[in-house]
Amino acid sequence: MTDMETRAAVTVGAEGAPPRSRKSAATHRRFAPERRRNWLITIMLWLLVLYFILPIWWLVVSSTKDNSALFSTFGLWFAPELSLWENLQTLFTIRGGLFGRWILNTVFYAGTAAVGATLLSAMAGYAFAKYRFPGSAALFSITLGAIMIPLTALALPTYLLFSRAGLTDTPWAIIVPSLVSPFGVYLMRVYAADAIPDSMIEAARVDGAGEFRIFWQVGLRLLGPGLVTVFLFSLVATWNNYFLPLIMLNTSELYPLTVGLAQLQSAASAGGGSQALFSTVITGSFVSILPLVIAFLFLQRYWQSGLATGGVKG
Amino acid sequence: MSTAPALDDERPSAAAPRKKRRTSANQRKLNRAAYLFILPFFVIFTTMLVIPLVYAGYLSLFESKLIGGETFAWFANYARAVQDPDFLAGLGRMALFLVIQVPIMLGLSLFLALALDSGRARGSRSVRLLVFMPYAVPAVVATLMWGYLYGPDFGPIAQIARSVGFGTPDFLSPENILGSMMNIVSWEFIGYNMIIMYAALRSIPSELYEAAEIDGAGQIRTAWSVKIPAIRPAILLTVIFSIIGTFQLFNEPSLLNAIAPDAITNSFTPNYYAYNLAFINQELNYAAAIAFLLGIVIAITSYVVQLNEQRRERKERSGA
Numbered sequence: 001m002t003d004m005e006t007r008a009a010v011t012v013g014a015e016g017a018p019p020r021s022r023k024s025a026a027t028h029r030r031f032a033p034e035r036r037r038n039w040l041i042t043i044m045l046w047l048l049v050l051y052f053i054l055p056i057w058w059l060v061v062s063s064t065k066d067n068s069a070l071f072s073t074f075g076l077w078f079a080p081e082l083s084l085w086e087n088l089q090t091l092f093t094i095r096g097g098l099f100g101r102w103i104l105n106t107v108f109y110a111g112t113a114a115v116g117a118t119l120l121s122a123m124a125g126y127a128f129a130k131y132r133f134p135g136s137a138a139l140f141s142i143t144l145g146a147i148m149i150p151l152t153a154l155a156l157p158t159y160l161l162f163s164r165a166g167l168t169d170t171p172w173a174i175i176v177p178s179l180v181s182p183f184g185v186y187l188m189r190v191y192a193a194d195a196i197p198d199s200m201i202e203a204a205r206v207d208g209a210g211e212f213r214i215f216w217q218v219g220l221r222l223l224g225p226g227l228v229t230v231f232l233f234s235l236v237a238t239w240n241n242y243f244l245p246l247i248m249l250n251t252s253e254l255y256p257l258t259v260g261l262a263q264l265q266s267a268a269s270a271g272g273g274s275q276a277l278f279s280t281v282i283t284g285s286f287v288s289i290l291p292l293v294i295a296f297l298f299l300q301r302y303w304q305s306g307l308a309t310g311g312v313k314g
Numbered sequence: 315m316s317t318a319p320a321l322d323d324e325r326p327s328a329a330a331p332r333k334k335r336r337t338s339a340n341q342r343k344l345n346r347a348a349y350l351f352i353l354p355f356f357v358i359f360t361t362m363l364v365i366p367l368v369y370a371g372y373l374s375l376f377e378s379k380l381i382g383g384e385t386f387a388w389f390a391n392y393a394r395a396v397q398d399p400d401f402l403a404g405l406g407r408m409a410l411f412l413v414i415q416v417p418i419m420l421g422l423s424l425f426l427a428l429a430l431d432s433g434r435a436r437g438s439r440s441v442r443l444l445v446f447m448p449y450a451v452p453a454v455v456a457t458l459m460w461g462y463l464y465g466p467d468f469g470p471i472a473q474i475a476r477s478v479g480f481g482t483p484d485f486l487s488p489e490n491i492l493g494s495m496m497n498i499v500s501w502e503f504i505g506y507n508m509i510i511m512y513a514a515l516r517s518i519p520s521e522l523y524e525a526a527e528i529d530g531a532g533q534i535r536t537a538w539s540v541k542i543p544a545i546r547p548a549i550l551l552t553v554i555f556s557i558i559g560t561f562q563l564f565n566e567p568s569l570l571n572a573i574a575p576d577a578i579t580n581s582f583t584p585n586y587y588a589y590n591l592a593f594i595n596q597e598l599n600y601a602a603a604i605a606f607l608l609g610i611v612i613a614i615t616s617y618v619v620q621l622n623e624q625r626r627e628r629k630e631r632s633g634a
Contacts, residue, residue, distance in 0.1 A: 075470030127351035
């Protein structure tokens, strides 16, 4: 799975820049290069940034405190004694090292679902953009309409269907529903229409390449940033999903981080803080957001250009 | 009914052969390839979306009785839902969310996107990333985090308020919990909506600006008369997504319930109510009806928003 990810990142590495579309979209030229920096706007923006960052800062600081320091020291600054290491030890040994299991489960569910959803969306989006076949307009409209369907409203009947098939409490119950990404199909269609010149497809056909080979060798390469965008957004959606695993899974060993943390938290609240659980929940929360934050930071060039092109043009 | 900006569906692709009279052997080959490309998506789409939807509709028309088992009940479940004060109160709370939280959230997203796009701020790259960061935080973690921040014991907000002599604010009381929830959801999604709007702003063709510049329009004037109209489709998209997201709120109430059991009733939001009906009360049929009805409410609301938008566009075109 990580191997797939790196490959996806490597293939777009060279041409991470957004494709130049013929309609001069996405190439938004600054017409006044010597802009005056405006201090008022700068100060307002950074004040707003504080609002978004302080809770995360609190989380970082609090994960270095033990349970008594949590209650006795100021929340936004470190306690004299740092207990991050002890907290991490507790976190990874509590209940027989379940937390490590939850991390692996989450990586597996989210990674598999995101790779699958990206591939399905890319294939469908490419076909909608580059082929004219009977029923394409109707099928695409249905896909767009599905963006409106509240997925949580479907969770209950999906659960009943899975339980009839004996598939609840298995990884399938998390991965398969997460493969559907109508919005991903829409993004890929817009992106493919822009990024893949028809002449290239024609040329490959003249050279005698089959349709699938053209998709794999020409299409996917040019879809790079769009693929990263859809991949990241599916990854986040599955990684952060709480409702679906909550109803589908009963076995603690199969939980993803979200359900596991929520369970630890309710144990902490029920325990009235007498046990050292609060610091464990907080440290666990901190550890659980690290991978996604890092993924977004490292792949920002791709998803930002992917959104700019697939992004909702006027 | 497309939520998306109009895609020029009718523009023939040069890669597609132009013969329309007879499907040539070549065209048949291309069609086959296209169907194979969309097949995997539509197989999963049908099993995970269409079938559950139909099944929910089917379930909602039955009643489970202790005596006699499942019986066909027509619209009895729906009739009950429409008169159910718990369900209606939940819908009412979500309507409050729609008129208070969504405008504040999207207004801030738009302000941030415009401010970043104007290039007038120092360190705007970092601002963009830092504001977006909460999107990568799972709703579960965000709710746990804010739950602690709100906390009367070691929550920093209470600590600061006490040291200034304000006493301890109670964010988790029944009166304040809805506002506290609005704050959590805003914190999670302002950055996400900002990114969508910002991406749209970056793709405005520069000719539009040049015209405004020649006319001598200032920054704010340009933002108001050029930029905002140009990214209306993106704004509409964020509105639709926010409507869908609001009606589906589940994570926040279900997790806040652990720390504020008196403030969060088991029907606090319609979705949380459907969950409790299904898994706690075992009233599957009624829960299915609630879920289905919620879907209908969402579809109607989104549809009305879009119709308004289209009507407005038509008016502008004929007025121009």
